Amino acid sequence: MSVLRLEDVWKSFGDHDVLRGIDLEVAQGEVVALIGSSGSGKSTLLRTVNLLEPIDDGRIVLGDADISDPRVDVDAVRARIGVVFQQYNLFPHLTVQHNITLALRHVHRMKRRDADAAAAVLLDRVGLAEKAAEHPDRLSGGQQQRVAIARAVATSPELLLLDEVTSALDPELVGEVLDLVRDLADDGMTIVMATHEMAFARDVADRVVFLDAGRILEQGRPSEVFGAPREERTREFLARFTA
């Protein structure tokens, strides 16, 4: 059964159509990489799935519920989805541990002791156990992003959205974050990620989706899209990355 299904999703900002009829289905445990140049609609697509942007037309189905219906409880929907942002968006006034336990305690009503224990396990997994009591601004970018990922998966979401999670990091720190994402993918997490890391997409994704001007121009297994792109636009785009 598919975890996420987009049916003919349209979204415009003013006169500019950002998404122009997106159809996409993501299966349980699948890792989908969205690639495409800036402005192709990758980030907007992720934001519409998390209901941060209302869509103009079409349908977004999470599990078996149409979440684009205005009658749905958006908070309940968002509680089922984990999101990691390009700029980490950690809460600077909370310690690393409290960043992770915030939703566990206040959305999922977990007891403080249990939430703290869960955070400790996660922090250990992302290799930051000794930073639990620090505030985010004292951490490096890579460490902050690893905390952000831990925060997103703490609530065991059905779907994890990654919005160019390594774009704000310097190259030395990209590896540690990608290793963590790979780890989650191996664990069976369903992931949709917008990325500029072509090598990583080729390596980890089950499917690569090439977006161009708000449409899905081409999609398939990484070996197909990267190895033998059908569309001229895709070839052009990929050529810039391998040059």
Add this chain to the structure above:
Amino acid sequence: MSSPSGRSRATGSPPGEATVPSGEASGPPHEGSRPPREVSAVELERRAFRKRQGAASVVVSIVSTLVVALIAWLLIINTPGWARVQQQFFNPEIALASLPRVWDGFLLNLRVLAMSAVLVLLFGLLLATLRTLRGPVWLPLRALAAAYTDVFRGIPLIIVLYLVGFGIPGLQLIPVRLPVEFWGTLALTLTYSAYVSEVFRAGIEAVHPSQRHAARSLGLSHGQTMRLVVVPQAFRKVTPALMNDFVAMQKDVGLISLLGAVDAVRAAQIETAAYFNFTPYVVAALLFVLLAIPTIRLTDWYTARVRAREQIGGIV
């Protein structure tokens, strides 16, 4: 929410019909290159729902407002003394008769307000800037500015009015007698500058250090950085707080009546004594409320505009 222009809306399509986007235009092209697109039945139903929901919330808000107003009204007019209070405080004839004098006084309030608002902004900003100066050379100025804000935020405005309005003229520094509204303006400026400077300082400190680094790395001096980068951003951050202080000041200009100036409050007092009726005070109060409302609305509008311009994405 602006409805997407240039898109024709499907009408009468049966519910549950599959979505049919048409990439190519079926009619004449609207507004440049944008082709009209059929909107799906699902989306039309959603829009109808949102519209109904919007209409329902309007109805609910009107009904609840009316109910609250009715209850308040009934509670007040059923009090035993209502008839007397109405006669003493809400007498339309006396309101009309006293309006010209109260209005004349109110114009004095407006003049004092306009003058002190400008002075407060300038003086408050100066104080805030003094407090943000770095380096040991500036210690005396920093300390002076800090002491000033401490003292003038501590003294009640009424006492400042008395001290300035009666004390300074008593020094006979200047040979001419200055009008009361001059001293009133001075007292208001002294007190409110202390508050406003703290608001500015909070705003200046809330501008992220990286902005300062970026400006200095371009070669801008400390002063240029403050003037061109930090203060404009600080100003935006603190506009609501500043407007709040401005509204408070709009009412406090009424206190200059304590110095003997015939402003709206003093005029109302005179009229009240003449008619043995409190209605003139209510008239003055109404004028002050009418003065405050545009400021409050303006603040809301301005903050919404700034937010729309500088922040991407919807408000969650």
